[in-house]
Amino acid sequence: MFSKLFKFLFVVSIVVLLLGAGAYFILNQPIPPSKSGPKAEELTQKMLKAINYTNYKKVRYLEWTFKGKHHYKWNKLKGHVIVKWEDVEVQLNLNNYSKSEVFIQGVKMHTDPKEDLIEEAKTYFINDSFWLVAPFEIMDPNVQRHSVELEDGSEGLLVTYLDNEQKPKNTYLWLLNEDGFPNSFKMWTKDNPIGGLKASWDDWKVTGANIFLPSQHKLPLQTIRLTNLKAYN
Incomplete structure (x- = not known):
């Protein structure tokens, strides 16, 4: 019986590997040829104008919930963010993580697992804020911008994005409408073996601060939803 079970599991594993390899060769795309220079900067400014980057720079607070699990109140100008999940609250100091404070069920932590929870909150925030404000961050110092001629002529x-050693880390190809508004991007990241996977940026909401924020991203195997969106001073 065990011999038959082993053979069955072996066959299943081979099939899974073959399907995975097939999907890789079908879906995987190389980073397209691109050019830096005036055209790239023109596209950059067109996109930033479409999403109202000028107002974004002035906004003090951003609030949102990521996938219904992680809740944020980000004081963008001060560099502080409150991160909540389950019974944990981390008051994350983005300027000096060692000054962050941790509460479990309202009780302030001074010892373990304080450091682990700070690191967890940091990881959550870096990922979850990217899906909220990535278009606004393309002027950051660690970002290179290039224009790409697409198949339809647009x-x-x-x-x-560059790492601390100024080496390429993650790359995204923003696809814009005629007004420069971002509809989606294709991504090449260290964590994803298949390059060029597409994620939508849609169901944009206009906040009280008159900036646009996305509330939904559709990917091949999941949909990311951001709720309770707020932007104010």
Whole structure:
């Protein structure tokens, strides 16, 4: 019986590997040829104008919930963010993580697992805020911008994030409408073996601060939803 079970599991594993390899070769795309220069910067400014970047720079508070699990109140100008999940609250100091404070069921932590929870909150925030404000961050110092000629003759904006050693880390190709508004991007990231996977940026909401924020991203195997969106001073 065990021999038959082993053979069955072996066959299943081979099938899974073959399907995975097939999906990789079908879906995987290389980063397209691109050019830096005036055209890339023109596309950048067109997108930033469409999403009202000028107002975004002035906004003090952003609030949102990521996938119904992680809740945020970000004081963007001060560099502080309150991160809540389950019975944990981390008051994350983005300027000096060692000054962050941790509460479990309202009780302030001074010892373990304080450091682990700070690191967890940091990881959550970096990922979850990206899906909220990535278009606004393409002017950051660690970002390179290039224009790409797409198959339909239009132009896309290729954005590459650099690590601390100024080496390429993650790359995204923003696909814009005629007004420069971002509809989706394709991504090449260290965590994803398949390059060029597409994620939508849609169901945008206009906040009280008159900036646009996305509330939904559709990916091949999941949909990311952001709720309770607020932006105010």
